[in-house]
Amino acid sequence: MMNTILNFVARGLFDLPWWGYLAILLSTTHVTIAAVTIFLHRHQAHRALDLHPAVSHFFRFWLWLTTGMVTREWVAVHRKHHAHCETRDDPHSPFFAGIGTVLWRGAELYRAETARPDTLRRFGTGTPDDALERRVYRHPNFGVGLLAVIEIGLLGAPGLALWGLQMIWIPFFAAGIINGLGHWWGYRNFETRDRSTNISPLGWLIGGEELHNNHHAFPASAKLSIQPWEFDIGWGYIRLLEWLGLARVRRVAPPPPVEADRQGVDMDTLRAVIRGRFHVMRRYAREVILPVVREELRCADRSCRRRLRQARRLVLRHSSLLDEAMQRRLEGVLDLSQRLRTVYQFRERLQLIWTRCGKDEQGRLEALQAWCAEAEATGIQALAGFAERVRRLVPVRPRLSA
Numbered sequence: 001m002m003n004t005i006l007n008f009v010a011r012g013l014f015d016l017p018w019w020g021y022l023a024i025l026l027s028t029t030h031v032t033i034a035a036v037t038i039f040l041h042r043h044q045a046h047r048a049l050d051l052h053p054a055v056s057h058f059f060r061f062w063l064w065l066t067t068g069m070v071t072r073e074w075v076a077v078h079r080k081h082h083a084h085c086e087t088r089d090d091p092h093s094p095f096f097a098g099i100g101t102v103l104w105r106g107a108e109l110y111r112a113e114t115a116r117p118d119t120l121r122r123f124g125t126g127t128p129d130d131a132l133e134r135r136v137y138r139h140p141n142f143g144v145g146l147l148a149v150i151e152i153g154l155l156g157a158p159g160l161a162l163w164g165l166q167m168i169w170i171p172f173f174a175a176g177i178i179n180g181l182g183h184w185w186g187y188r189n190f191e192t193r194d195r196s197t198n199i200s201p202l203g204w205l206i207g208g209e210e211l212h213n214n215h216h217a218f219p220a221s222a223k224l225s226i227q228p229w230e231f232d233i234g235w236g237y238i239r240l241l242e243w244l245g246l247a248r249v250r251r252v253a254p255p256p257p258v259e260a261d262r263q264g265v266d267m268d269t270l271r272a273v274i275r276g277r278f279h280v281m282r283r284y285a286r287e288v289i290l291p292v293v294r295e296e297l298r299c300a301d302r303s304c305r306r307r308l309r310q311a312r313r314l315v316l317r318h319s320s321l322l323d324e325a326m327q328r329r330l331e332g333v334l335d336l337s338q339r340l341r342t343v344y345q346f347r348e349r350l351q352l353i354w355t356r357c358g359k360d361e362q363g364r365l366e367a368l369q370a371w372c373a374e375a376e377a378t379g380i381q382a383l384a385g386f387a388e389r390v391r392r393l394v395p396v397r398p399r400l401s402a
Contacts, residue, residue: 013154021158028162029169030207032066035059036074036174037207037234038241044127045075048222049238052246060128060137065147067170068140071133073114076124080113081179082219083123085194091119092179095195099184106175173206182212189226190217190278191285191318201230208232217278218253226253254396255279262392265369267361272393273368274354280393284350284386285316288343291382296337304336315344343383346375 016024039059042048051059063069077091086093091113094102102109113119128137136142144167151159177199186197196216203210203224211224211232225232241247256276262269273280293312297305311333314326322330334341353367368390375387 016155016158021155021162024155025162025165028066029166031062032166032170033173033205033207034234034237035063036067036069036170037209038237039063040069040071040074041078041209042222042234042238044071045078046220047126048220048249048251049242050248050250051241055241055246056128060133064137064140064143066144066166068144069170070114070138070140072120072124072127072129072138075127076120076122077110077113079123080119082216085196085216086183092175094180094184099180102180103176106179107171109179110171110175174209178206178209178212182209186213188213190214190282191316192216192278193318193320195321198230201227203231204233208234220251221253222249223252253279255283256393256396258389258392259394260392262394265365265372265391267365268394269391270353270361270365270368271395273390274364275395276393277351277354280390281347281351283389284347287389288380288382288386289315289340289347292337292340292343292380296340300336307333307336315340319348339380342378343380346371346378346383 038049039051039056040063043051043056060071063071080089081091084090086095088096090096092102092106092109097109144163147166148160148163151163153159155162181199182197183195184197186199187201188197190213192213194216196213198211198213200210208224208231209215211226211230214224214226214230215221222238223232223235225235238247238249242249256272256279293308293315297308300308311329314322314330315333317326334344349371353364353371372387372390376384378384
């Protein structure tokens, strides 16, 4: 009898091969990742899509069971991160807390922030507040405790190991990898004012959250991939739910289209530039700044070529991210080429149209008209061609599904 009891405790109801336990771990943690990116992040925090109540409730239950995260707390901390990104008020900035702290102790930073009533009051609005949320889902220890009982009962000692791995999965990959490496290492499609990066172009391990720079450029977009070679598995699940009638995408972030027969700069042009400003600035870097840098490299002597190569990233970097040493290096490079200085200054002027011209649309329109006219008059072919393209931009409306 004692041997039977010990055998049950060790093995549970089901004795699986090693690959069976691995399959359970990978499948359950992947559902958890999907719940975080689709429900908590894109649906609750940013309202980029609507979910059918049945799907929404399943995700709430699953996250309560497998992570113990409270919807209001997660949403509030994430919204505060966007509102105060990479400042001392950022709940998990690797540049203030340290990359090691965010990577390995990100869950502690999250819990510390959720203990602040002001954070929950200011940033946690609009999240579920029904009876189930108040009486059940806001008691996280019950959920993860229930999961432990279920897994130990079904799988015995291996179930306890699986439960432990499930408990650290989100704290490490979401709170650590995304909040840490997502602002520390990777590539950037867009020069946002923060240091967000895309960790990988293949967003499947963390549900598409690997494309973090894309998200910071377009936080209200339900789709995180931008380039044709980027993959966002979370977007694939959203499209499947939409096809099944269980979701409705509200917003994505396509680049502003071009109409060949447009010439003048009007309010539609201004709205296209402002709404698609990250796409516009990315094209400016690719179509204006980089061609001018390449031309200068061909004409420069050896010492100048070395300085140009070393400072190429500084020319593309958002000016707010340059420290004093970087700014001095940049000025030294711009002194080497008047053409490069000109296209750099025009880039800064273009950004000013939406950052410092206030909310006066007429003033912004006049600034854009002047920018296009003066850009075409510089005689720099790449800059003039870009200004002509700007004239033909039209705004794209947010995607609203039926």
